[in-house]
Amino acid sequence: MDTEAAELLARVADGEPGAVQACVDTFGAIVWSLALRSSGTREDAEDATQEIFTDLWRSAGRFNRSLSTAHGFVAMIARRRLIDRRRKQDRRPVLVTIPEGLDPSHDGHEHIDQRIRAREALRLLDELKPQQKRMLELSLVHGMSHSEIAGEMAIPLGTVKTGIRRGLASARALAAQDDTRRDGVQDA
Amino acid sequence: MRDMKRIEELLTDRATGDLSSADEAELHELVRANPELNSDVYDRVAAELAAGLVAVSPDPLPKALADRLVKDGEAFFAPDRSVTQAPDISPGRAPWVTWSGWVVAAAAAVAWFLALDSRAPVVEPAAPPTVADVRSGLIDQAATLLDWTATEDPAAMSATGDVVWSDAAQAGVMRIAGLEANDPTVTQYQLWVFDEERDERFPVDGGVFDIPAGPGEVLVPIQVAVPVTKATLFAITVEKPGGVVVSDRERIVLVAQAT
Numbered sequence: 002m003d004t005e006a007a008e009l010l011a012r013v014a015d016g017e018p019g020a021v022q023a024c025v026d027t028f029g030a031i032v033w034s035l036a037l038r039s040s041g042t043r044e045d046a047e048d049a050t051q052e053i054f055t056d057l058w059r060s061a062g063r064f065n066r067s068l069s070t071a072h073g074f075v076a077m078i079a080r081r082r083l084i085d086r087r088r089k090q091d092r093r094p095v096l097v098t099i100p101e102g103l104d105p106s107h108d109g110h111e112h113i114d115q116r117i118r119a120r121e122a123l124r125l126l127d128e129l130k131p132q133q134k135r136m137l138e139l140s141l142v143h144g145m146s147h148s149e150i151a152g153e154m155a156i157p158l159g160t161v162k163t164g165i166r167r168g169l170a171s172a173r174a175l176a177a178q179d180d181t182r183r184d185g186v187q188d189a
Numbered sequence: 190m191r192d193m194k195r196i197e198e199l200l201t202d203r204a205t206g207d208l209s210s211a212d213e214a215e216l217h218e219l220v221r222a223n224p225e226l227n228s229d230v231y232d233r234v235a236a237e238l239a240a241g242l243v244a245v246s247p248d249p250l251p252k253a254l255a256d257r258l259v260k261d262g263e264a265f266f267a268p269d270r271s272v273t274q275a276p277d278i279s280p281g282r283a284p285w286v287t288w289s290g291w292v293v294a295a296a297a298a299v300a301w302f303l304a305l306d307s308r309a310p311v312v313e314p315a316a317p318p319t320v321a322d323v324r325s326g327l328i329d330q331a332a333t334l335l336d337w338t339a340t341e342d343p344a345a346m347s348a349t350g351d352v353v354w355s356d357a358a359q360a361g362v363m364r365i366a367g368l369e370a371n372d373p374t375v376t377q378y379q380l381w382v383f384d385e386e387r388d389e390r391f392p393v394d395g396g397v398f399d400i401p402a403g404p405g406e407v408l409v410p411i412q413v414a415v416p417v418t419k420a421t422l423f424a425i426t427v428e429k430p431g432g433v434v435v436s437d438r439e440r441i442v443l444v445a446q447a448t
Contacts, residue, residue, distance in 0.1 A: 029250035122241020
């Protein structure tokens with residue numbers, strides 16, 4: 002679960018033996034999946050993954066569990082590196098389609114925490130308008146620029162910008178509501 | 190109010206990787222004018238959603254790549270590496286110099302670089318050079334040498350010095366005098382290297398370091414987190430102990446810019 006992942010970040014920051022291996026095991030799939038979908042080639046994805054893990058080794062000690070989940074923290078490091086690389090390379094990412102209406106509870110995943118994270122993200126996105134949801138998927142998972150999304154969805158760039166801004170703001174508000182509810186339950 | 194709406198727009202654009210240079214400058218000013226703002230909030234929301242979405246159908250990390258990552262990570266946390274991450278500058282004979290495993294690594298890089306030029310003498314590995322030697326070697330090879338410009342930050346009032354850097358050797362040394370001594374439990378200095386090939390929002394972390402009390406020069410080796418293709422600007426900021434991943438650039442003390 003994410004608590005264990007959070008503790009793992011502290012262990013790796015302390016240079017604890019075995020923590021590096023555990024970190025690669027725990028976060029490798031997320032980093033690789035983001036890198037693979039945002040990179041032009043598999044080789045680029047491998048280079049990006051190595052850079053991201055170097056960033057992670059340097060930054061693990063700065064993880065603050067009151068601000069984000071461990072997987073979110075790692076994903077933020079990954080996304081920043083991928084955005085940086087993408088600007089540098091100006092390369093169009095390979096599009097990998099996420100199945101519509103996928104039920105993550107029946108997808109054969111081995112790890113329950115993966116399913117929980119997936120379910121949470123999909124639930125938040127399901128609250129959005131379908132067009133906003135698609136825009137955010139293309140941006141966040143596939144690393145597409147706003148203009149690329151406009152081309153992909155055949156809609157004006159301004160519509161994409163507005164949709165992504167509103168979608169992300171709505172997701173933020175929904176997540177905040179969840180946090181408030183969760184805190185309320187814990188306080189009760 | 191209008192500011193807040195615009196800030197939200199720019200923060201969401203940044204979180205989705207779609208901020209122009211002009212927008213970046215505008216956001217920087219707006220964030221400076223609104224210090225209470227949590228400017229990472231949309232980056233975090235975007236990251237949490239991205240983490241959740243890829244968990245729907247994750248791609249397993251290839252075994253060979255996983256092995257490389259573990260090997261790299263273990264090398265990163267090897268004992269001599271901890272010394273090099275935050276160079277320990279101890280006062281001694283002037284100029285103060287840092288002696289660490291990094292120097293050996295930098296010397297190796299410089300030796301390799303020098304060896305490319307058959308006319309240049311090859312650094313003898315049996316007698317590892319000091320940071321001062323590394324600096325001299327880089328200058329001899331016509332690496333970029335830039336003078337520091339002090340900002341109006343109180344810590345930088347009478348600071349001077351220069352930075353020598355070689356893109357080819359991926360090595361460099363800062364020479365600093367007159368910069369205010371820091372208390373490492375409160376703040377540390379952090380170097381940032383701006384790379385022409387990278388998004389200027391994310392300069393390369395050049396490492397954290399301390400300035401001891403007393404007169405004299407300090408030589409600080411530069412250790413970049415990732416390769417720098419073409420360094421265009423060096424900036425030193427004041428950060429919390431251990432440094433930061435992304436600086437808010439609130440306290441910039443020294444800047445050196447390539448012309």
